[in-house]
Structures are given as C-alpha cells and as structure tokens.
Amino acid sequence: MITYLTANDAPSGVYKSQVVDVVKYLNSISDEPIRLVCLFSLRNFSTNKKLVKDWLPDAKVYPMFPRLKHWKKTQWILTWFADIKKSKIIARGPIACSLALKLSDNVVYDGRGAYKAELQEFPETIPDPQIVESLIEAERESVLNAQFRIAVSKKLVEYWRTQFGYEQDKHTVIPCTLSDNLLEESRTKSKDVLQDLGWSSNDLILIYSGSGSGWQSFESIAKIVEEAIVKQNAKVLFLSRESSEIDRLLVKFPDCVARRWLSHESVADYLAIGDYGLLIRDPLVTNQVASPVKFAEYLSAGLKVIISHGVGDYSEIVDKHKLGFVLFLTLAKEPVEYLNRMDLVKTSPMEKERMRLVAMQLFTKHSCEEDFLMILRELDGNLGED
Secondary structure: OEEEEEEOOOOOHHHHHHHHHHHHHHHHHOOOOEEEEEEEOOOOHHHHHHHHHHHOOOOEEEEOOOOHHHHHHHHHHHHHHHOOOOOEEEEEHHHHHHHHHOOOOOEEEEEOOOHHHHHHHOHHHOOOHHHHHHHHHHHHHHHHHOOEEEEOOHHHHHHHHHHHOOOOOOEEEOOOOOOHHHOOOOOOOHHHHHHHHOOOOOOOEEEEEOOOOHHHOHHHHHHHHHHHHHHHOOEEEEEOOOOHHHHHHHHHOOOOEEEEOOOHHHHHHHHOOOOEEEEOOOOOHHHHOOOOHHHHHHHHOOOEEEEEOOOOOHHHHHHHHOOEEEEOOOOOOOOOOOOOOOOOOOOOHHHHHHHHHHHHHHOOOHHHHHHHHHHHHHHHHOOOOO
16 A cells, blocks of 8 residues: 655645546556545645545545644654554655655655745745744755655756755656646637637637736736737736736726636636636746646647746746747846737647647656656665665
8 A cells, every 4th residue: 555645735726636636547557556645734624624535535634733833743643543654655745754754764755846945935825934944854854865756847856956965866757737627628618708708719818827826926927918918909817816916907907807716627618718828937946946737737728828937847848849938037027028029829729739739748647657657666666675
C-alpha cells in the first residue's frame, strides 16, 4: 500500500485535479494500491470531508491538530489513526512531508512551489507570523531528506539548489496536469455561453480564469485589459470571484467586461469561447518557479496565452512553440503600452486545435506516465534501505 498524504490543503478544483485525479491515475498504472490520506483544518472539516469522500470514497480524512502553529502535533493523529508508519508515502507540500519523514524512511516529496519565497513575498497568507520559521524549516527538511522529489518546474529545482543546497538528481519534473473533465475534445455550448454574455462569435475575447490573490498581479492585468478594450475593441471575461479591480472595469466598460463564478465542471465551456487566456504574474520568486494549472486549461480549450516573462517554465514554452505572447513586466508597474507589439486577432479553428494538441502532449497525466512510473519504482527501490 502506498499513501498519498496531504495536510492543511483544503479541497478545491485544483485539489481535485492535482490530488484526487492523480491518485486515481496512479492506481490505474500501479500494481500496488494507492490510498489518499487527507489532513484538514477543523474549520469546515465535515464539509471538506464529505466533498473528498464524494470524489474518492475510500479516502481517509482526519482533522489537523487545532491551530496551524501546532501542526507538528498532528503527527500523533497520523501515528494512531492513519496507519502509515514505515509505509511508502508521497507527501504533498512541506507540512505533509515533514510529518511523513517522522514516520517513514520511504518518502517522496511532492513540491508544489517555493514555500519559503511565498511566505516572504506574501506574508499576509499566514495568519500567525510565529510559525513562518517552522514552515521554512519544514521545506528545507523535505527537500534535503526525502528519498525522492517531484518538482512542478525545472525552475523549482534550481530554487532548491540555491536556497537549500540540494545537490542530488533524485527528482523528476511533473507540471500541474489537466483535470479529467477538461479533456473532452468538443464543446457544444458556445452559443449558449455567448448568449449569456451578450457577445458575438466574431468578438475578440480575452479570458482571465483564477482568483484575485496577490500573486495574480491584478494591477498589470487591469492595464492590459483596458488597452485591449480601447485599442482593439476586445471583450474580456473574468472567471473569478468579485474584486474591487474587476468591479471598476465592469463600471468603466459595461459592454466589454463580464464576470462569472462557475463550478469547476462548467469552466471549460466558458473558456472555449475565448481567443486568448491571460496569465500575468509579477517577477517574484513565487511566480518564477510556479506551474499554474490555468496555463494547461487555456491551451486545452484552444486559447493562445498572453503570459508575462519568467512564469515557471511556461514563458519559454510559449515563445518556443508560438503559443501566444510573452510580456516583459516590472515590479514598478510604470505605464507601459503592453499591447503595442501584439497583433491580437481571432484564434482560428486550426490554431485552436494546435493549442489543444500541445496541451494533450505536455499536460495530461498520460503524457507524464514515465515520470509517475519513476516515482513508483523509486518507492519500491527504497525498501530496505537505511
């Protein structure tokens, strides 16, 4: 039995595609069963447990020790209830991995980002500053002491080397892969979606899908949106929760800007009407090592991507494969006419199909099968090692 362990990672659309779907896929290629063990905060615990159980009925769901600053004490919950001591463990994130390393000598660290950099660049994401050092130390321990590592980008491996002195080559790179429900090749609801928005199939449509979190660089996105509307008569759809910046754009351009907040299952139908997806990030370490799943989602829907320079490995991929446009932004956010050198035109059916093919070739779980098999072999190979 192999355990995939998550801790303090609330279920969401990303959790379903990057955890639940991964566990299902691993079970499809492994001779040994893989089970999901989740540790959730006591806040909304019952709701989160039900949600995960609906997705994966045999998942084991336990509460974290109350208050995040006591996260290390959750080891006892794993020891007494989860039955994972001395087992094979794939641990998502530094909290899960640090806990796993106390219980087993056969642990794969699934690193999803640069946690130290995120804590330093976005301190508002941590409610208790006193725990920052313990989380940074957990990341260091995970990178240096795990038997094998999964990185979401080559840039993340470089970060491990410079920040923590990681010198081995015991890792593989697996980007955030597509959700199962986004792999359908045809979408038949475009007419209904356009009618809902009051737009035409002839409109040039830009789409932003995601949250309004600090690393999403909404100030830069707003500048690009305004220029696209004013200079190229574009329509812009935000698949996002309410935010003051989006509200401002809705008031200023009521006929050209729309916002919808959809179920995870409905996102693909709305993406399919677009021509370009916006993936704009400020030049911070958090963003430079990232693997935003929305990149693959845009491509799978046939969208080209307008991306800022230095976003994980993806800016180079866009440039290399001609998948859209790469913009060079600065933290200063001085007025720059971002769109002057971009010829934004409707994405042709042929180009949409090419985008989808790239997504299938690079960002499906099947396309990463050899990497997943490598992880399983590493777990088997570590048996009996001291």
